[in-house]
Amino acid sequence: MNALSRIELTKALEDYLKAIYIIQAIEGKKVVRVKDIASLLNVKMSSVTDALRKLSDLGLINYSKRNYVELTPKGENIAVKLYQRWEVIFKFLRDWLGVDEDIAKKDACRIEHVISEKTYNAIRRKLE
Secondary structure, three states: OOOOOOOOOOHHHHHHHHHHHHHHHHHHOOOHHHHHHHHHHOOHHHHHHHHHHHHHHOOOOOOOOHHHHHHHHHHHHHHHHHHHHHHHHHHHHHHHHHOOOOHHHHHHHHHOOOOHHHHHHHHHHHOO
């Protein structure tokens, strides 16, 4: 069970959900398209489409073929938590440990999926 929600998400689905949030909220695009997600995650558009179907079935996004992608309130809640988790780990790696920014971004993405809640909270408190 995912610590962030009552919905069990794979690491990949978490990445897709977070990507939608990044494109919409962080990059400030008014609409999110399949090609935007594929570009951000460096994956094929067909992989994005498969993931979007699954996220839609879980009620986390609104999506229909050849349409824009939109987070549902439930999906946005999870995506925000995922992004915040990634951001805390990234800042810890970059600012506290002095890891190169590009490496810190990639490592934070890997770590966010497996870090315990206790360790994550300790890192978050250290940054505050």
